[in-house]
Amino acid sequence: NAGVTQTPKFRILKIGQSMTLQCTQDMNHNYMYWYRQDPGMGLKLIYYSVGAGITDKGEVPNGYNVSRSTTEDFPLRLELAAPSQTSVYFCASSYPGNGLAYNEQFFGPGTRLTVL
Amino acid sequence: AQSVSQHNHHVILSEAASLELGCNYSYGGTVNLFWYVQYPGQHLQLLLKYFSGDPLVKGIKGFEAEFIKSKFSFNLRKPSVQWSDTAEYFCAVTTGGGNKLTFGTGTQLKVEL
Numbered sequence: 001n002a003g004v005t006q007t008p009k010f011r012i013l014k015i016g017q018s019m020t021l022q023c024t025q026d027m028n029h030n031y032m033y034w035y036r037q038d039p040g041m042g043l044k045l046i047y048y049s050v051g052a053g054i055t056d057k058g059e060v061p062n063g064y065n066v067s068r069s070t071t072e073d074f075p076l077r078l079e080l081a082a083p084s085q086t087s088v089y090f091c092a093s094s095y096p097g098n099g100l101a102y103n104e105q106f107f108g109p110g111t112r113l114t115v116l
Numbered sequence: 117a118q119s120v121s122q123h124n125h126h127v128i129l130s131e132a133a134s135l136e137l138g139c140n141y142s143y144g145g146t147v148n149l150f151w152y153v154q155y156p157g158q159h160l161q162l163l164l165k166y167f168s169g170d171p172l173v174k175g176i177k178g179f180e181a182e183f184i185k186s187k188f189s190f191n192l193r194k195p196s197v198q199w200s201d202t203a204e205y206f207c208a209v210t211t212g213g214g215n216k217l218t219f220g221t222g223t224q225l226k227v228e229l
Contacts, residue, residue: 031215040125042206042219043160050215058216090159094215104150105217107160 001026004108006091012114013081021076021111023091031094032074033058033105034066036087043090049074081115088112118143118211122220129197129227137192137223139181139207149190150208150217151181160206166190177201202227 007022025032030051035043035058045058049068063085065077074093078085092105121140129135141147151163164175171183181192190207207220 033217035219040221042120042221043217044219045216048216092160104162104165105215107152109159 003027004091004093004106006089006108006111008111009109010112012116013078014116015081015083017081018077018079019081019113021078021089021091021113023074023076023108024072025074025091025093025106025108026072027093027095027106028071029093029095029106030071031105032068033092033094034064034074034076035090035092036060036085037090037110038087046076046089078113083115086113086115118147118209118218120207120209120218120220122205122207122223124223125221126224127226129225131199131227131229132196133227135192135194135197135201135225137205137207137225139190139192139220140188141190141207141209141218142188143209143211145211148210149181149183150210151175151179151190151192152206152208152219153203154206154222155203163192163205197225197227199227199229201225 004025033048034046037043044060047066049055089111091108094105119142123138149166152160153163164173166173166183174180204222206222208217
């Protein structure tokens, strides 16, 4: 299994541009998540999804959108990029209900985004 | 809303020294507790987790953590660190059986030879 994969690894955007960060998992996990990581701030939850067609806001959703049309994919969309969105973005997935893996989240390698 | 505090932001140790990283959470109900590690240039990996039962949890690479409910703490320990333990360590919690992780701000550990 490849686990959780993210593309691109790096991206530089100009203010006002838009882009989609891709996230795919091949573990048949129901739950998927998007976090942003800023220095000294830990990880903050942006959006999450409990299954195809269902998404909900996390702690810092402003400026982002998500969709979940399949179990495998959970893209994150930035519509009007702002310097405050410069960050490292991590996607994760989990499978609730499994006695051993309950609540454990598996993380992708991250996307480093710079907005200038 | 729950929160997680990691009081040590930067820790520098010599190889073979003992390690203890503090983690406190604020939530009065049922919690699941985690320690994740992020090695330089890599993604987060799970070190260990506590759901229930024995409050002393053993994880990978010789790490362990103790859940002390009365102190709302879940400190990470290792008796003898190695240079390869240089990484950032994050404590995290989910509450009430949910799946949303709340992370602490992380502790940057540097182990010197």
